[in-house]
Amino acid sequence: MEVIIEEKIKYLENYDQNGIAFPFQLDQYLNSKDLEKEYLKYNSKSEKIFKRKLSLKPHLLSTFFYNLSVNDAIIDKVKKVIGENVYIWSSAFFSKEPGEGKIVSYHQDNPYWQLSTDKVVTAWIALTNSDKKSGALEIVPGSHKLGLIKKLDVDNARESYLNGEKTSDDNDLISYKQNLDKFIGDNPPQLLEMIPGQYSLHHVNTVHGSGINRSSHRRTGYAVRYISSETKHLEANEDRALHVCGKKNNYYIDEYPPKNDFDDNAIKQYKMSMSSTGVFGNKIY
Numbered sequence: 001m002e003v004i005i006e007e008k009i010k011y012l013e014n015y016d017q018n019g020i021a022f023p024f025q026l027d028q029y030l031n032s033k034d035l036e037k038e039y040l041k042y043n044s045k046s047e048k049i050f051k052r053k054l055s056l057k058p059h060l061l062s063t064f065f066y067n068l069s070v071n072d073a074i075i076d077k078v079k080k081v082i083g084e085n086v087y088i089w090s091s092a093f094f095s096k097e098p099g100e101g102k103i104v105s106y107h108q109d110n111p112y113w114q115l116s117t118d119k120v121v122t123a124w125i126a127l128t129n130s131d132k133k134s135g136a137l138e139i140v141p142g143s144h145k146l147g148l149i150k151k152l153d154v155d156n157a158r159e160s161y162l163n164g165e166k167t168s169d170d171n172d173l174i175s176y177k178q179n180l181d182k183f184i185g186d187n188p189p190q191l192l193e194m195i196p197g198q199y200s201l202h203h204v205n206t207v208h209g210s211g212i213n214r215s216s217h218r219r220t221g222y223a224v225r226y227i228s229s230e231t232k233h234l235e236a237n238e239d240r241a242l243h244v245c246g247k248k249n250n251y252y253i254d255e256y257p258p259k260n261d262f263d264d265n266a267i268k269q270y271k272m273s274m275s276s277t278g279v280f281g282n283k284i285y
Helices: 012-018 035-050 063-069 072-082 157-162 181-186 264-273 277-282
Strands: 020-025 086-096 104-107 120-126 137-139 198-203 208-210 219-228 239-245 252-254
Touching (some): 012 020, 035 219, 063 086, 063 219, 072 120, 072 198, 072 219, 072 239, 086 277, 104 181, 157 277, 239 277
Antiparallel strands (some): 020 198, 086 219, 104 208, 120 198, 120 219, 137 208
């Protein structure tokens, strides 16, 4: 597998070759925010209202995380990757407390998500320091060119999510095994270290994962999954997503940004959106 591997892949021009581009910086307005503080405030509100932390689609409940998801700097880069017609299909927090032992095993997103095109890109935004010690995101440059490397250990991810199945280890933040150990042994991953306010973009077929947080601080990332409007879920007759720009698709029932944090309309919509494919059976990360 011939790929360009640089110490740091800084420019979007490398995305086509590597399936990853980083580090990008959020604009000054967002840099002035305490990103981890906003994450903790969101958790506090969700626990008060829903009696548990809500990791999935926080952009439908929080004005801050909605605005972060549609930040102009991010959307401009997303459009260069997947085109002008953009939806937010899903978003999620990936947080690992010190001493918790959580991992994200190496995988490609595509077999889990079952989408009809590869016009799908994830922005992974660091809300805290994300480095080797805290279990930063790791990727294999160029792996997006290989298509599906190996099938999951379940026949149909959508059905398994809806049935609440989990075949991966208890400490794994993804639900099913893709068993890429041999591939990783032959293709060592690259570490993506970032500070709060930096983000990366990666392709739906890029192999990635992250290890245990061995630091003394929380490691939290906010992942936003953008899709082109022609992209559909292969197992659903209709779906829910939030239109960002360009042409729409009648396949999607529109989701809307919250007018205020956790207001009644936002909560009502959020509950309806828990049936969408982008919440993976409303799994709890």
